[in-house]
Amino acid sequence: MTSEKMLVENVCRVLRQLAPLPTAESWDNVGFLLGRPDRTVSRLMTCLTLTPTVAREAIAKNVQMIVTHHPVLFRATKSITSDTIEGRLLLDLIEARIAVYSPHTAFDNAEWGINQWLAESLGLQTIVPLRSFPLGIPGGAGRMGQFAESLSKQQFLEKLGTIVGAEYLEVAWHGSEDVRRVGLACGSAADYLADALQAECDTFVTGEARFHSAVECQSRECNLVLTGHFWSERPAVVRLAHVLSERLFGVDCFASDEDRNPLELFQI
Numbered sequence: 001m002t003s004e005k006m007l008v009e010n011v012c013r014v015l016r017q018l019a020p021l022p023t024a025e026s027w028d029n030v031g032f033l034l035g036r037p038d039r040t041v042s043r044l045m046t047c048l049t050l051t052p053t054v055a056r057e058a059i060a061k062n063v064q065m066i067v068t069h070h071p072v073l074f075r076a077t078k079s080i081t082s083d084t085i086e087g088r089l090l091l092d093l094i095e096a097r098i099a100v101y102s103p104h105t106a107f108d109n110a111e112w113g114i115n116q117w118l119a120e121s122l123g124l125q126t127i128v129p130l131r132s133f134p135l136g137i138p139g140g141a142g143r144m145g146q147f148a149e150s151l152s153k154q155q156f157l158e159k160l161g162t163i164v165g166a167e168y169l170e171v172a173w174h175g176s177e178d179v180r181r182v183g184l185a186c187g188s189a190a191d192y193l194a195d196a197l198q199a200e201c202d203t204f205v206t207g208e209a210r211f212h213s214a215v216e217c218q219s220r221e222c223n224l225v226l227t228g229h230f231w232s233e234r235p236a237v238v239r240l241a242h243v244l245s246e247r248l249f250g251v252d253c254f255a256s257d258e259d260r261n262p263l264e265l266f267q268i
């Protein structure tokens with residue numbers, strides 16, 4: 001496809017191939033969310049979260065399409081006016097003729113998606129989903145795998161921290177000192193801890209969790225590592241821009257620079 005022929009609908013088709021929508025969670029709001037399918041795309045920006053700052057960046061950089069991991073219009077919306085933050089954001093995008101697509105949990109769980117990438121980057125072997133999809137949909141959510149040789153706590157945490165680019169990790173280390181069998185699920189996915197325990201993982205990795213999950217790890221003698229929600233997913237958004245560049249010939253695809261972690265560590 002040449003750049004002058006690249007339409008929003010062509011980009012959507014490629015995104016649906018990369019992250020099939022039936023694999024998204026039932027509560028999610030994924031796919032083509034805003035825009036006209038017959039508009040041309042020559043510049044495309046990916047981001048983790050489409051904030052007003054990121055929207056301003058997209059407008060300033062003259063993109064015609066944003067692929068945001070976290071969906072806009074996530075809650076049922078009865079009006080889009082400048083009275084709300086989301087309304088203003090959407091109106092700005094509409095007026096700038098920018099289309100929006102969100103793959104979200106379909107991208108988390110895709111064959112080449114965030115969780116698979118995290119598992120492969122860690123060097124896990126025999127990688128399988130933590131939780132199978134309902135009957136009729138191949139694949140599954142989350143991932144688990146084993147190291148050929150155990151890693152020490154230090155080795156594992158340094159490796160994980162480097163892969164996601166996190167500035168710090170939160171750790172509840174209540175299981176074996178060495179890491180052999182790892183379960184993981186990006187984002188806010190502590191509900192997969194039960195699946196990881198069931199699968200006899202010694203260590204479970206996710207973006208964020210409640211105190212209760214750490215306490216559960218204490219009583220179940222399991223290791224829990226929290227990378228931060230942002231860091232568990234942001235590297236994949238940069239990677240998505242590269243993958244789209246390869247698939248969308250002639251389209252300038254790049255990741256947002258303004259898409260930043262809203263949380264920081266305040267060292268006392």
Ligand SMILES: [Zn+2]
Nearest residue numbers: 187188229233
């Ligand atoms: Zn997320």
